[in-house]
Amino acid sequence: MAVTGDESDTGTASDLSAHHLRNPATSSFCQSEEGTSAHDSKHLTEDAIHKRAIRLMKNREAARECRRKKKEYVRCLETRVALLEDQNKALMDELRNLKLLYRHH
DNA sequence: CGACCTTGTCGTCATCCGAG
DNA sequence: CTCGGATGACGACAAGGTCG
Numbered sequence: 811m812a813v814t815g816d817e818s819d820t821g822t823a824s825d826l827s828a829h830h831l832r833n834p835a836t837s838s839f840c841q842s843e844e845g846t847s848a849h850d851s852k853h854l855t856e857d858a859i860h861k862r863a864i865r866l867m868k869n870r871e872a873a874r875e876c877r878r879k880k881k882e883y884v885r886c887l888e889t890r891v892a893l894l895e896d897q898n899k900a901l902m903d904e905l906r907n908l909k910l911l912y913r914h915h
Numbered sequence: 916c917g918a919c920c921t922t923g924t925c926g927t928c929a930t931c932c933g934a935g
Numbered sequence: 936c937t938c939g940g941a942t943g944a945c946g947a948c949a950a951g952g953t954c955g
Contacts, residue, residue, distance in 0.1 A: 868940080870926060876942055877924085 865939090866927070869928085872940060873926070873942080876940095880942090
């Protein structure tokens with residue numbers, strides 16, 4: 811999906827689009843952009859900031875959990891591979907022995 | 916020793932998808 | 936349709952290794 815961190819801005823309305831906060835230095839946050847009333851816009855902005863903080867925190871934890879599960883899944887697969895390799899080896903041995911036995915008849 | 920490369924981890928964003 | 940969780944993709948950063 812070639813994200814390239816570029817702001818295709820599909821962000822939801824309530825979501826101060828990401829970018830801004832990524833780089834506070836360039837963010838236009840605390841500047842009163844349009845001539846909206848200071849009180850309302852500030853309130854909305856604080857609310858939005860809070861919502862965003864919550865969302866980021868939850869997503870951070872979700873990402874941790876997701877990575878943990880992925881590691882566990884990979885470990886499981888590796889265990890299974892090892893097991894199947896052992897079984898395969900045992901079966902090959904058995905086959906070899908049976909062939910030898912059969913040849914002597 | 917410093918410059919560069921590799922690998923692992925983390926936080927964030929975008930997107931998908933199921934639940935309500 | 937909206938919301939929120941899960942996850943792939945990306946960039947930043949740190950630690951360790953390699954080479955001139």
